Amino acid sequence: MTSGQEVSATLAADSERLLLPRLMVGSNPFQGVSYKSEALRREYRSRFSRPEAILEVIGHCLELGVTTAHCYARQAQVEALKMAQARYGGLPDTVAVLPDVYEAMARQTGEMAGTATREKIKFIVRSMPRLVSAGVSGNVLPLVEEVLETEIGLVSQVHPRIILLHGMLADMACAIRHRSVVETFIKKVRATGAVAGLATHNLGVMWRNLTAMELSVPVIMAPFNPLGFMMNPSVDACLDVAGDRGSTLIIAKKVLAGGVIEPEGALRYVFEEVGVESAAIGVATIEEAEKTFGAARSILGDDFDRRYEIAS
Amino acid sequence: MSRAIRLAIVGVGEMGVSRAVVANALPCYELVCLVEQSRMVGRIAARQFGVPCYRSLTRAMRQEDVDAVMVCTPPHAHCEVAIEAVRAGKHVLCEKPLGTTLPESKRMLEAARHTGAVHQVGYDMRFHPVYAKAKQLLDSGVIGDVRYLMAVAHDGEVAERVDISKRKDLIDRGGLFGVFAPHVIDIVLWYGGEIEELAALGTAGNAEGLVDFASAVCRFRGGAHGIVDLGWSHHGIDKPHFNFTMTGTKGSMLVETDQLCLRLQEPTDDFGRGESVLYGPEIWGRTGFDFTGKPLSREMEAFAGAITSGRSGSPSWEDGYRVDEFVAALKATASQPAIVSFPLDRDEREWGKNDDIWPRSECYARGG
Numbered sequence: 001m002t003s004g005q006e007v008s009a010t011l012a013a014d015s016e017r018l019l020l021p022r023l024m025v026g027s028n029p030f031q032g033v034s035y036k037s038e039a040l041r042r043e044y045r046s047r048f049s050r051p052e053a054i055l056e057v058i059g060h061c062l063e064l065g066v067t068t069a070h071c072y073a074r075q076a077q078v079e080a081l082k083m084a085q086a087r088y089g090g091l092p093d094t095v096a097v098l099p100d101v102y103e104a105m106a107r108q109t110g111e112m113a114g115t116a117t118r119e120k121i122k123f124i125v126r127s128m129p130r131l132v133s134a135g136v137s138g139n140v141l142p143l144v145e146e147v148l149e150t151e152i153g154l155v156s157q158v159h160p161r162i163i164l165l166h167g168m169l170a171d172m173a174c175a176i177r178h179r180s181v182v183e184t185f186i187k188k189v190r191a192t193g194a195v196a197g198l199a200t201h202n203l204g205v206m207w208r209n210l211t212a213m214e215l216s217v218p219v220i221m222a223p224f225n226p227l228g229f230m231m232n233p234s235v236d237a238c239l240d241v242a243g244d245r246g247s248t249l250i251i252a253k254k255v256l257a258g259g260v261i262e263p264e265g266a267l268r269y270v271f272e273e274v275g276v277e278s279a280a281i282g283v284a285t286i287e288e289a290e291k292t293f294g295a296a297r298s299i300l301g302d303d304f305d306r307r308y309e310i311a312s
Numbered sequence: 313m314s315r316a317i318r319l320a321i322v323g324v325g326e327m328g329v330s331r332a333v334v335a336n337a338l339p340c341y342e343l344v345c346l347v348e349q350s351r352m353v354g355r356i357a358a359r360q361f362g363v364p365c366y367r368s369l370t371r372a373m374r375q376e377d378v379d380a381v382m383v384c385t386p387p388h389a390h391c392e393v394a395i396e397a398v399r400a401g402k403h404v405l406c407e408k409p410l411g412t413t414l415p416e417s418k419r420m421l422e423a424a425r426h427t428g429a430v431h432q433v434g435y436d437m438r439f440h441p442v443y444a445k446a447k448q449l450l451d452s453g454v455i456g457d458v459r460y461l462m463a464v465a466h467d468g469e470v471a472e473r474v475d476i477s478k479r480k481d482l483i484d485r486g487g488l489f490g491v492f493a494p495h496v497i498d499i500v501l502w503y504g505g506e507i508e509e510l511a512a513l514g515t516a517g518n519a520e521g522l523v524d525f526a527s528a529v530c531r532f533r534g535g536a537h538g539i540v541d542l543g544w545s546h547h548g549i550d551k552p553h554f555n556f557t558m559t560g561t562k563g564s565m566l567v568e569t570d571q572l573c574l575r576l577q578e579p580t581d582d583f584g585r586g587e588s589v590l591y592g593p594e595i596w597g598r599t600g601f602d603f604t605g606k607p608l609s610r611e612m613e614a615f616a617g618a619i620t621s622g623r624s625g626s627p628s629w630e631d632g633y634r635v636d637e638f639v640a641a642l643k644a645t646a647s648q649p650a651i652v653s654f655p656l657d658r659d660e661r662e663w664g665k666n667d668d669i670w671p672r673s674e675c676y677a678r679g680g
Contacts (some may be wrong), residue, residue: 035593037570038553168604175337176600201602205337230592247617257593259617 009165019307020162022247022271023296024063024068024095026282030038030054030077033282034256044136044284054080058092060286065304068093070280071158072100081158084273093282095251096160097199097221098151132182139305150189157304163189164221167199174209176203179291182215194249195310199253200231204237207245216248218311223254224276226269227261230254244276247311250276263295271300277308313342316342317403317616318379320372322393324348324357324365327407328384329435329497332361334609337601340361345376355630369393380430380619383407387485395423403430403626405615409463409486409494409639410632414656417636421629430618432611433632435498437554439607439614440518443499445568445595450503455579456561460506462539463556464537468549470517470524488514488523489643494542496554498627500540501557506533507598507638509653514646517545540642542552 028034032045047053054077058069062084071077071085071091081094152163165173165185175183182198189196196217200206210216223230224238230240242250252270257264263281270276279296283289299303319341321328328346328378335341346365348354358365366372370380380669383399383406394406404424410433424431430514434615450458468643470482470493485491500505510530517524524545530538544552556567579585599609618625641652 038551038568082575129526171337172602175333175603178360193537201605204338205601225593227593227596227597229596230602232598232602234598254593258591259590260593304432 003020005066015095016231018312020251020278020307021066021068021093022278022300022304023066023293024070024251024278024280025058025092026225026253026280027070027072028282029057029284030282031072031074034288036260044186047284049076049228051076051083053085055288057086057283057289058084059087061197061283061289061293062088064092066293067298068161068213070095070097070282071155071160072097073154074100075154076182078154078157085158094155094160094164095164096151096155096157097164097166098156099147099154099166100151109205112204116119127230145184145188152188152192154208160192160194162195162197162219163192164197164199164219167221170198171200171202171206174198174200174206174213177209177213179213182213186217197221198252202232203241206234207241216246218247219249219251220245221251221253221280224250224252225254225257225277227257227267229257239274240286242276247308249278249308250274251278251280252276255279255281263292264299265297267299316340317619318342318344318377319344319371319382320349320376320378320380320402321382321384322369322372322397323383323385323389324350324353325384325386328382330384330603330608330613331381332357334603336361336599336614337603338609338612338616339636340599340613341619344378345372349370366431369396373397373402377400377627380615386541387412391420392566394420396433398427398429401427401429403615403619403625405432405612406419406500406629406632407433408632408635409433409490410636412486414633414636414640417629417633421432421502421633423644424629429617430617430623430625431629432618433627433635434494434611434636435630435631436607436611437495437499438502438653439610440569440653441596441607442567442569442572442590442592443554443556445570445590446558446565446572447502449572449574450558453562454574454576454583455558455563456552458504458532458534458536458558458560460537460559461500461556461646462541462558463496463554464541465492465552466541466546466549467492467544467552469544469552470522477581483522488526488542488544491553493526493542493639493642494635495633496542496643499554499556499581499637501634502533503504503556504532504536504538504605505554506634507531507532507538507654509651510638510641511649512642512645512652513649516654517543519620522628523643523646526642528642528645574653 029044032041032047034040034044057197058080071081072095084092106235186196195218197217198220203222228235253265281292283292319335321332324346335343343361343363345363346357347356347369348365351365354365364638380403381393387409390406391411394404397404405499407450411420482491487617508531510528512526512528514523514526516522525543528540534536554569558565563574566573570592574583574588577581578586600613603609615625637656645652
């Protein structure tokens with residue numbers, strides 16, 4: 001097995017450029033997300049509350065040649081990425097998704113797990129649709145801005161190359177054509193030197209509304225998998241966007257449909273049938289990393305290490 | 313109806329705004345107006361959604377050409393608003409619970425029956441792909457005649473709660489019986505059918521005596537044995553767990569949010585003998601607009617489908633009434649143990665006078 005120092009010597013060359021890789025390590029397991037069972041969610045939450053556990057997985061992915069990791073603004077993930085970057089010569093590159101509203105607000109109130117705080121945060125999160133929809137005139141934009149600033153401050157410790165607006169906010173803003181939320185986000189992200197993009201669970205609807213608002217983004221992260229899981233409003237609509245998206249690059253997510261399909265078929269689908277540039281795949285163990293990214297290497301061959309220029 | 317359904321949303325709170333967002337994204341709807349009593353909220357919402365906002369439904373229906381109304385007000389206003397809408401011939405989706413008292417729910421149901429309008433109640437768990445698949449499999453007879461149904465719903469909503477204002481809000485909304493129980497009960501009745509009799513026990517899990525745990529044993533009309541265990545003050549739970557176990561004459565089915573597990577005695581065309589697991593993503597299907605991962609858009613698509621095809625809404629207000637009836641019996645026997653026979657309206661003296669299904673006082677356990 002390659003040592004950490006060798007990995008960094010081999011792969012650090014690309015790290016200064018603003019490029020989109022073919023593969024990145026997804027963060028769902030580190031977030032405690034599973035689509036298979038509550039037991040797995042509990043296990044992920046417990047194990048990945050320690051940065052060292054995240055580092056172990058990310059470190060192994062680096063050794064497999066996956067040099068970019070996806071993250072949320074969570075302390076354990078940021079700490080793990082900082083440790084990895086210190087150990088592996090600045091790698092992995094990071095792609096952040098903001099905001100993680102619960103965590104951001106817990107930080108703002110100065111504690112992470114107090115019951116009273118948790119309740120306040122839950123209340124605010126439940127109110128988010130109303131708050132966001134109220135828009136500028138309802139004095140909500142400052143709240144969104146504050147959350148974004150807090151989160152950007154946290155993830156900037158790991159120098160993200162791309163920062164995506166979380167799907168819930170991005171979908172809502174696009175559905176009601178709330179242009180100012182998207183523009184505010186883009187402006188704030190650009191000020192950090194990163195590329196701003198959008199995450200979505202509704203690619204077809206988002207694309208239609210972005211077009212109507214005459215907004216374009218260089219990167220969109222959206223579900224693509226052979227089961228059509230979360231490809232809304234339909235598989236065909238998502239494939240239509242993928243086939244006619246100009247210079248916008250796509251990062252596929254939910255590639256393994258929540259872990260219920262095998263990597264080989266899923267990767268062939270996203271890279272060969274859909275033709276996305278990049279895929280983010282969460283792995284929770286070294287074995288999963290080897291199986292998933294091993295399959296990717298055999299499918300992509302030399303293309304595994306390809307990077308795409310991101311339109312400014 | 314070939315054009316989009318012209319929709320009015322009454323109440324611009326969390327649910328009203330969420331539905332307005334979804335309606336904007338679904339091509340089957342055209343949001344034509346909002347109704348909100350608060351001038352400030354109404355002004356902001358009108359500007360944001362680009363539609364007029366009225367202070368009363370009466371005015372909205374006079375000014376706008378409306379096909380359907382979604383009632384997203386606090387529960388105490390459901391009855392009057394929903395009845396006004398159905399009497400005006402509008403199709404109505406009313407948030408849960410249907411009414412705040414059994415007589416209210418009954419009035420709503422009677423009003424809807426006489427109009428021919430599509431009426432639906434907002435029990436959106438039915439539209440979650442895993443719970444919906446379980447219903448489809450039950451109806452197909454894959455586990456045979458159901459003899460046993462157990463529903464376990466646990467949450468950590470009020471464990472260690474110290475926020476008094478939040479607790480007051482939960483009590484005002486009916487406590488465990490009003491906030492937490494109805495969605496689960498709707499699924500229990502959807503899967504198991506009508507209830508014949510029920511007995512329950514309720515217990516406080518906190519210093520204030522609020523009922524935090526309620527368990528019912530019941531008999532379904534078909535003879536099946538039912539157990540419903542509700543608790544929202546369990547520790548270490550940050551998301552509610554809803555688990556259903558059904559055992560029939562040919563096998564068992566275990567259903568939770570992420571997966572459905574079948575254990576069959578004999579193979580069928582689709583499943584082998586022994587255990588088969590279906591995960592959510594395998595049966596997810598598509599929706600016009602996934603919002604926050606909840607089945608809200610699927611529910612709204614079903615409502616639109618019922619309107620355009622002339623079908624009945626499902627869950628209907630009749631289903632909503634049955635849930636209210638179950639909850640009323642559950643709450644009454646949780647504090648005063650007794651066996652209750654259904655339907656409750658056979659004895660108007662007992663259930664008609666003590667109107668409130670969820671009076672604050674009865675959110676408390678005995679001795680609390």
